[in-house]
Amino acid sequence: MARIEKVIARRVWDSRGRPTVEVEIGTSSGAWARGIAPAGASRGSAEAIDLRDGGGRFGGMDIQQALRGIREEITPRLLGFDVSDQEGIDAALIELDGSPNKARLGGNATIATSLAALQAAAASHQMPLWRYLAGDTSVCLPxxxxxxxxxxxxxxxxxxxxxxxxxxxxxxxxxxxxxxxxxxxxxxxxxxxxxxxxxxxxxxxxxxxxxxxxxxxxxxxxxxxxxxxxxxxxxxxxxxxxxxxxxxxxxxxxxxxxxxxxxxxxxxxxxxxxxxxxxxxxxxxxxxxxxxxxxxxxxxxxxxxxxxxxxxxxxxxxxxxxxxxxxxxxxxxxxxxxxxxxxxxxxxxxxxxxxxxxxxxxxxxxxxxxxxxxxxxxxxxxxxxxxxxxxxxxxxxxxxxxxxxxxxxxxxxxxxxxxxxxxxxx
The missing domain is CATH 3.20.20.120 (Enolase-like C-terminal domain)
Structure with a gap:
């Protein structure tokens, strides 16, 4: 069993040159992986909300609040988790946020963390991500x-x-x-x-x-x-x-x-x-x-x-x-x-x-x-x-x-x- 030992949150930049959230997770097996949050321009009104700082910096698009939430709330909660327990990890993220649309911690923070955990789990099993997801099921290229x-x-x-x-x-x-x-x-x-x-x-x-x-x-x-x-x-x-x-x-x-x-x-x-x-x-x-x-x-x-x-x-x-x-x-x-x-x-x-x-x-x-x-x-x-x-x-x-x-x-x-x-x- 590989456990989460390290969670690193950082600001990186998306294809529009806007700030976005990257999360990197390290495990007890020595595996590391990262997840990065994308951002939409055309958005459904009921989708998860990115947490942005507002104000004048980067047109209000900075993500320091989202990073703070990862460092101060998400990381302490996830340390020690079995990295393969995706449902448990995601349930913890949902419970921590507590809002119906991820508005408190930010959907950008939760999806970057969730994807990082998923990819770290695959790496811990020494599998490509698609194979880890498919298991023994036969799957097709899209x-x-x-x-x-x-x-x-x-x-x-x-x-x-x-x-x-x-x-x-x-x-x-x-x-x-x-x-x-x-x-x-x-x-x-x-x-x-x-x-x-x-x-x-x-x-x-x-x-x-x-x-x-x-x-x-x-x-x-x-x-x-x-x-x-x-x-x-x-x-x-x-x-x-x-x-x-x-x-x-x-x-x-x-x-x-x-x-x-x-x-x-x-x-x-x-x-x-x-x-x-x-x-x-x-x-x-x-x-x-x-x-x-x-x-x-x-x-x-x-x-x-x-x-x-x-x-x-x-x-x-x-x-x-x-x-x-x-x-x-x-x-x-x-x-x-x-x-x-x-x-x-x-x-x-x-x-x-x-x-x-x-x-x-x-x-x-x-x-x-x-x-x-x-x-x-x-x-x-x-x-x-x-x-x-x-x-x-x-x-x-x-x-x-x-x-x-x-x-x-x-x-x-x-x-x-x-x-x-x-x-x-x-």
Whole structure:
């Protein structure tokens, strides 16, 4: 049994150059590991809250209070714990915080600690994290969703839709999926350059959007797939993250780029029209988190053949997933560890989704780090899908490259799951 002997909390920096929490844990077996908290820009109202200092330093984003909580409260509680007792460690974190949304100690403090403990446990067992999670179960490498154009809160709201992504549905391996995406990403950049629309990249590495309408972005994405030499919908399909809560409230949706405001039903008709016109196989947060009736109706209309993903609506919460299944809203869930605040709560949401027949997608955040743990979560938990951003910027590429290493090891016995992971493809 390896016990926690050392907990170190430090401030590091995320992909936006903002402070974030890193926790490093040392054990009696000599194993050390760390976890780093990411941060989202588009956030569900019910997700775990990052504890920030406020004030003028770093725009109010410093995390000294969170670090103090780790040093003064979390560390004394965890010293001596069996590092393999993930549920016990996370229960202690939840009890210490005492709030419904991790607001007192901070979800950034709890998830960094929880991930550090998980990775230290794997290291103590001398196992890669994915194998430690999978145990004797056969698991598969996930199919990636990869951003080509960034929008919404990730790109100064230059377009309303947050992510325009591709899924290499014709790929036979993870590495082939990346190869195909690399060609599309490059083709999209050339297309943007040829139309004087190349303005750099957004937060997650996707090309900065410069379009006259939201639909024009879809047209250019189809052109990029074709320019890369692939058949849209057959070899490479489109996935969207609408992030509708960013521009929708109380059943009213305002598309600033299109200069149009519409109700829930009219917005649903727009989305259904896009599904008919474009090779879209996955659509995330199509309606706002407070528009459950609209989401139920959209799922009823489109959900048999299209993956409908809940993110802001479900916030990696098992009870919310079960409720969504009961009422017929969504058929897939985005799994973000920092939304839940601990590994145990994250896994509970994933298991609830899998038990109800939902597809599951382990996801990074727009403010990311070099931590590659989510690749191992997606694989070891057999989630089926992985979303970490675009095909650029090292905090993104570190994760894609980690998945290549797992595939190249030959140890992931289930191989590459491919298109079968998508809801609507089963």
């Amino acid at each position: 199919i990636p969703q990869i951003q080509i154009f960034g929008g919404g809160a990730h790109a100064g709201r230059r377009v309303d839709i947050q992510d325009f992504m591709v899924i290499a549905t014709g790929a036979k391996s993870f590495q082939q999926a990346l190869e195909m995406t690399a060609e599309v990403y490059a083709a999209a950049g050339k297309l943007m350059g040829s139309r004087s629309g190349l303005m750099g990249v957004a937060d997650e590495g996707g090309w900065w959007p410069n379009f006259s309408s939201n639909e024009e972005a879809l047209d250019v994405l189809v052109q990029a797939i074709e320019a890369a030499g692939y058949a849209p919908g057959k070899e490479i399909a489109i996935a969207l993250d609408i992030a509708a809560s960013e521009f929708g409230r109380e059943g009213s949706y305002r598309l600033a780029l299109d200069d149009r405001t519409m109700g829930s039903q009219s917005w649903t008709e727009v989305l259904l029209g896009w599904l008919d016109k474009y090779p879209i196989v996955s659509i995330e947060d199509p309606l706002a988190e407070d528009d459950e009736a609209g989401l139920i109706e959209f799922t009823r209309s489109a959900g048999k053949n299209v993956q409908i993903v809940g993110d802001d609506y479900l916030v990696t919460n098992a009870a919310r997933v079960e409720h969504a299944a009961d009422v017929g809203a969504c058929n897939a869930v985005l799994i973000k560890p920092n939304q839940a605040g601990t590994v145990t709560e994250t896994r509970a949401a994933l298991l609830a989704a899998q038990a109800r027949g939902f597809a599951t997608i382990v996801s990074a955040r727009s403010g990311e780090t070099e931590d590659t743990a989510i690749v191992h979560l997606a694989t070891g938990w057999n989630a089926g899908q992985l979303k970490v951003g675009s095909f650029a910027r090292s905090e993104r590429m570190a994760k894609w490259n980690e998945a290549i290493r797992l595939e190249d090891s030959g140890l992931v016995s289930g191989g590459f799951i491919g298109r079968a992971a998508l809801a609507g493809s089963r």
